[in-house]
Amino acid sequence: MTHYREILRLRSMNLSQMNIAASCGASKKTVNKVLKAAGEHGISWPLADTMTDAALEEMLFPKAPKVSSTKQMPDFDYIRKELLRNGVNKKLLWTEYLETCRQSGGEPLMYSQFCYYIQQDEQRRRATMHISRKPGEQIEVDWAGDPAYIVDPDTGEATEAHIFVGVLSYSQYPYVEAFISEQQVPWITAHIHMFEYFGGVSKILVPDNCKTAVIRNGDWNDPQVNAVYHEMAEHYNCAIVPARVRAPKDKPNAEGTVGVISTWIVAALRDEQFFSLGELNSAIRQKLYDFSRKPFQKKDGTRYDIYMDEEFPVLTPLPQTRYELAEWKQATVQFNYHISVDSMYYSVPHEYIKRKVDVRVTASTIEVFYKQARIASHRRLYGRKGQYSTVTAHMPEDHQKYLEWNGDRFRRWSAQIGPNTAIVVNAILTSQRVEQQSYRSCMGLLKLTDKYSSARLENACTLALRYTASPSYKNVKDILAAGRDKTLADNKKEDAEPNPYALTRGLDYYRR
Template sequence: MVPYSCGVSKKTVNKVIRLAQENNLAWPLPETKTDDVLAQMFFSPTTKFQSTKRMPNVEHIHKELLRNGVSKKLLWTEYLEECRLCNASPLMYSQFCYYIQKDEQKRRASMHISRKPAEQVEVDWAGDPSKIIDPDTGELTKAYLFVGVMTYSQYAFVMAFVNEKQRAWIRAHICMYEFFGGVARILVPDNCKTAVVHNKDWYTPQLNITYHELAEHYGTAIIPARVRAPKDKPNVEGTVGNISTWITAALRDEQFFSLFELNQAIRAKLDEFNLRLFQKKEGSRYALFHDEELPLLMPLPAVPYELADWKTATVLFNYHISVDGMLYSVPYEYIGRKVDVRATDNVIEIFYNHKRIASHCRLHGRKCQYSTIREHMPEDHQQYLEWNGDRFRKWAEDIGPFTSKVITAILSSHKIEQQSYRSCMGLLKLSEKVSVERLEAACKKALSYTSTPSCRSIKTILSTKMAYDPSKSADKPKSHGITRGAAYYGRKQP
């Protein structure tokens, strides 16, 4: 009855009884004799057949398969050549692929990571672009879909752009945060050039400078996904597939003649998609987001991020830099230096060694306009800006009334007042070389000759000492005449 109740043959039962007697086993068994111990005692594995064939290096094969154009067939051919050189027996192609597949299965192991509400948002471009028809020429233009997904609720944002360049990438993030009504703590993008530049390895990604500024403005942290690692952002990858079905495919038979029309249709389909009930859990993306994520999002900044372009410029000899045909001043100490320029639609900021040295409101309109800050100019250039008729008149009045009359005459001697500024400056500067009194006397003397004296005539009077000398009195009698007497000249005294 035992063979029938156990489902084994009588020969197997006798073999087990014999093995139990040889190992002094009797019922009841000790607790240490577990099923694994008994299996080892009764059915010890026989010596496995040791294959003499050379096994492939699966680590090397895995790395090589990541390279473009490399296939298993090519690697198997190279493997055969290695075996021939080593005088080893190779595996057939089917066995070669079998061991590679077993290694790939081990690498496919994935871990479920529980996300917290409002913790992370994943972004990417959708695979299949939409189409826009030019109403004048009928030409079809591609429109690329940007997708952003809240990791916890899978609440999605979709918007179309005419390209995937930097400006569109940044603008998409600004619109996404406005759509969500808040900011998640972590932002997970793909390894596109608009997000990461010169990414040598996963551990030290170098962020695009404009993208980094966006993150600083919104107070979020950017953690790029690894290269060729879509599981680092599975929610957006899965949503991209759903978007292709419920939005792109759903609008395949409609025609759009502008980007605005396309985005209006996308928004309508997007609302339907977010309100659609989950298949394996209760509620919808919209309900889960508004109930559990939205209250925990960080608030939006007071003003949206303003897109900035970074450029390099050289400070010209007139201490200005040129940006899109407009010229902006820089402190004259930086003449000849290369500076970094951050340009937005409204502001131009200039940096040297990561330190801001100038800021201007951006100029618009005709080319070659100047935006100059007085403090950026050398002192003599600043003084030149201060030259004007009223300043010269006030300076002359402080010296005296005759100097004031001369300055007024010089200012009115030209059709354009600015043409006389150099003469006025030259005349008034004489007060620093000679005394104020001598300049005033020279002006009085010149006015006695003509009502329109020049700066040159005043200088001539001063150089010939024709002006009044305060050390001598004009009313003092002259003491000239013969003072030695007649005897001095040889006359005899009576």
């Protein structure tokens, strides 16, 4: 799917359509089409978080017209590979191409046109050009091939330290730092330190095709920028334009500087022993200081001079806060509407049960996304495994009601019906070892008022208490079902009515 949001964001940075296309893995034609449609609809960056790529596609291209071609073009990649095989020529391939067009119903090219387009494709592939970089336009980054070493002072074992190199393309002003590995955390940390060392950010980052920068998804022609790397670039407001596979000319300054760094920094420290990463980086920083102030051989000035005079003033200022390293994971929402992250459980809205979601993990927060839209956020849990972080609003309605069940609520409810009902409810609540085990019985007892009346329930509880001090829900229900509570009501009514045949003088009269 086309990355509409990213195209609009990069356009707001005044990047060329060529660089936008390279960063987003789209063609220049697609980029031009998206920007033109966005202008017609009055859509520009920044966009709301709810404005996903799918929503933008509906707004920009509600009815995309189908583009038809009158001529069926040959597969130039296939032709280029086949021509390398013995005995294969253009005439043979054209014959096979005609058969393919006949089967698909397409209109074929004539042989002369067929050869012409093959020639044009070959010329485009051989074409090279020198690109003059502008100050502050891009930074090329890479890992150096030759490692340095850290020696364990106790065992004498040597551990490789990998060298990160970042170069401002215009001034060739470098940044170098050593790390124990080339994994995601060192890669992102190196970029953060590099930006702070340069005192600003360029518009474009040109990385190599390492996994910490680019995800291939099985297609070498359609690179996808690593999610964490892209998030870091968005924080510093720069674009990522990966170099092509096995194309060192895409980042010549980094490639050239790697060789120079290997000579003037790594090789220069070959006879020194370092017992910690801090010691090694301290020595590298001193060598880097000397190297960046060393005069050019074929032009005037130094890397540092050009950087300070022409490049530093036009770099984008650093953001107010340093980027907080985040890790992206995928998780499936369980039937209890929670996801598991590092053996801790975090709730999401129950509508997403069994859906796959993206999880952004930082040191302090857990954020859950579905199709680029954030659906949940939690403070990250630490300590004992198996803890739950649950938001009540994420629960189904009947589960929310269950949370409201507690002993005090049942006692208040029963007291409104009558004193004997309150006694029975209290007896049921105290009948179990754990109070929560009696909640269903209390709920069933009090819900009898829906079928019978509150007065009948009170009478039934009164009768039940005559037989036992701890009546159960079943005792009260059986009394109501048999109608025995009505007898008690009749007796109360008779006691309340005056008896015309009773003694009216009273005991005091005869006592006199």
